[in-house]
Amino acid sequence: MSAFFKHLWVQFKMDIRERGTLMTYYLVPLVFYFVMGAVFSSINPLARQTLAATMVIFAVTMGAVLGIPVPIVKMRESGVLRAYRVYGIPGWAVLFIQSVSAFLHLLVVSIVILVTAPLFFGASYPQSFPAYFLSLFILLFASIMLGLLIGVAARSQAMATMLAQMIFLPTVMLSGIMFPASLLPKTLRALGRLLPATYIMQSFSGLAFRLPTDIDPVLSQLITVAIGVVAAGLAVVRFRAIGKSL
Amino acid sequence: MDEPVVFVQGLIKRYGSIAAVDDISFEVKKGEVFGLLGPNGAGKTTTLECLEGMRQSDGGTLNVDGCNPQSDGRQLRQILGVQLQSSSLPEGIRPREAMALFCAWHGLAPRYDLLSRFGLDSQNKKQYREMSAGQKRRLHLALALASDPTVVVLDEPTAGLDVQGRAQLHDAIRELKATGVTILLATHDMAEAESLCDRIAIIIRGRIAATGTPAQITSAGHSETRITLRTKRNCLLPGRDIGCARFLKQADDYGIWLCSDTAAAVMALLKEVQQSGDSVEDLRVERPSLEERFLELIERGVQQ
Numbered sequence: 357m358s359a360f361f362k363h364l365w366v367q368f369k370m371d372i373r374e375r376g377t378l379m380t381y382y383l384v385p386l387v388f389y390f391v392m393g394a395v396f397s398s399i400n401p402l403a404r405q406t407l408a409a410t411m412v413i414f415a416v417t418m419g420a421v422l423g424i425p426v427p428i429v430k431m432r433e434s435g436v437l438r439a440y441r442v443y444g445i446p447g448w449a450v451l452f453i454q455s456v457s458a459f460l461h462l463l464v465v466s467i468v469i470l471v472t473a474p475l476f477f478g479a480s481y482p483q484s485f486p487a488y489f490l491s492l493f494i495l496l497f498a499s500i501m502l503g504l505l506i507g508v509a510a511r512s513q514a515m516a517t518m519l520a521q522m523i524f525l526p527t528v529m530l531s532g533i534m535f536p537a538s539l540l541p542k543t544l545r546a547l548g549r550l551l552p553a554t555y556i557m558q559s560f561s562g563l564a565f566r567l568p569t570d571i572d573p574v575l576s577q578l579i580t581v582a583i584g585v586v587a588a589g590l591a592v593v594r595f596r597a598i599g600k601s602l
Numbered sequence: 603m604d605e606p607v608v609f610v611q612g613l614i615k616r617y618g619s620i621a622a623v624d625d626i627s628f629e630v631k632k633g634e635v636f637g638l639l640g641p642n643g644a645g646k647t648t649t650l651e652c653l654e655g656m657r658q659s660d661g662g663t664l665n666v667d668g669c670n671p672q673s674d675g676r677q678l679r680q681i682l683g684v685q686l687q688s689s690s691l692p693e694g695i696r697p698r699e700a701m702a703l704f705c706a707w708h709g710l711a712p713r714y715d716l717l718s719r720f721g722l723d724s725q726n727k728k729q730y731r732e733m734s735a736g737q738k739r740r741l742h743l744a745l746a747l748a749s750d751p752t753v754v755v756l757d758e759p760t761a762g763l764d765v766q767g768r769a770q771l772h773d774a775i776r777e778l779k780a781t782g783v784t785i786l787l788a789t790h791d792m793a794e795a796e797s798l799c800d801r802i803a804i805i806i807r808g809r810i811a812a813t814g815t816p817a818q819i820t821s822a823g824h825s826e827t828r829i830t831l832r833t834k835r836n837c838l839l840p841g842r843d844i845g846c847a848r849f850l851k852q853a854d855d856y857g858i859w860l861c862s863d864t865a866a867a868v869m870a871l872l873k874e875v876q877q878s879g880d881s882v883e884d885l886r887v888e889r890p891s892l893e894e895r896f897l898e899l900i901e902r903g904v905q906q
Contacts, residue, residue: 359706366703370694373729435689442654442686443704443745444679602656 385415428507498584683746736767845870
């Protein structure tokens with residue numbers, strides 16, 4: 357266990373030293389949050405009701421989907437995974453530590469948003485903090501698993517970036533975090549229902565902020581968990597195949 | 603020194619229909635430095651990867667200090683240190699962090715002494731991305747030794763290093779040998795093999811073409827000794843065969859002869875100089891090098 361925590365600590369420090377990781381985990385999401393928070397709260401006061409949730413969904417999706425895959429591809433391409441293997445570091449630890457480290461970074465950002473949104477932009481606090489944090493943990497789980505899946509599935513860094521954008525951009529546009537999904541054409545709304553962010557937005561709205569929702573919020577949580585579990589399973593299968601071909 | 607620590611018998615590894623390693627057998631004794639030489643694609647790295655447990659073999663028996671690398675992965679990591687031909691560490695990691703990390707996974711206290719031993723003490727604040735190629739190689743070697751392995755595999759450890767980096771790594775390997783560690787060394791560099799290895803095997807097209815000490819392999823070839831001679835008044839030029847010395851070519855004021863009986867050829871040439879009333883300014887006798895023998899074996903392999 358001490359090896360695991362030592363590795364996690366080293367990984368956390370390396371993440372802090374990595375400019376790209378800092379940008380995708382902290383800088384860009386927080387700058388976006390401060391700008392969009394100001395814009396949304398001034399042009400549409402109703403946006404304040406769920407601002408702490410929408411900005412967290414944006415930050416977590418960006419950090420997990422854009423931030424996790426490229427380092428994993430780099431590790432494979434540069435021979436880090438081979439080195440880890442011959443030095444006796446188990447393969448599961450590599451994925452697990454990447455996940456836990458990303459979880460911690462994104463949790464920090466999420467808490468910063470939750471605490472500052474009411475102070476800076478008059479955003480509403482959640483009606484239920486346990487429900488808020490449950491939804492947040494489910495969001496973190498599903499997003500990180502998707503990030504891992506992209507990282508192990510992509511054959512190159514360029515492909516990883518492309519796959520990540522294929523999830524991130526629709527998340528921003530179609531999941532209902534920027535504007536209500538009910539305003540979208542039917543086709544795009546259906547497309548939005550392939551994304552975990554769409555369901556977790558319903559979960560935040562219905563359970564944490566006690567607002568009306570289009571989809572049952574508990575069902576939404578379950579669907580988000582299911583997406584995360586499927587992504588995790590596929591990532592493990594693909595990672596095992598990579599391990600054999602190193 | 604007589605006890606075999608690494609045992610390879612009839613190793614076969616295929617990629618599709620191509621046999622990258624085709625029935626290779628050799629033994630490495632305790633404390634020995636055993637070199638694997640061969641051109642690119644000969645099967646050196648594949649052989650080593652089977653021994654490292656990184657590749658599943660398609661046939662044959664492998665044993666590393668009592669452990670089957672194909673099935674005893676966990677045990678293997680305790681007794682085998684590996685420096686891969688191409689590997690890396692995370693760009694942001696520091697040498698001490700890397701050492702602490704790898705030792706932690708082996709359940710050991712960090713071996714910072716190895717960083718000192720390989721001259722990496724001053725690099726402690728540097729991240730991996732800021733280190734030179736030589737420093738990275740030495741760091742990988744230090745990490746390979748962290749678990750006090752009895753056998754170390756070095757796959758082209760000095761490839762791409764400058765002269766100073768190579769010399770430092772050679773010293774590190776010699777130090778390692780002095781501690782009784784058994785070393786398997788894959789290299790392209792003949793001088794490296796000659797200076798470091800107790801025995802070598804030359805692999806060509808997945809098969810062992812020759813094995814023995816560097817001297818044995820060199821002397822087993824058909825290459826002849828080369829005599830290079832310059833006299834004050836160039837009495838032997840333009841060149842011709844003299845006694846058993848067969849004239850090869852002229853290079854500037856030097857004549858170059860080949861011979862099988864070195865003593866007789868040198869005496870015949872010197873006698874000719876003396877009889878001509880000339881005197882010798884420069885005389886060099888060069889035995890065939892390991893490199894020439896290596897090229898001879900490759901040429902034969904290509905012809906076959």
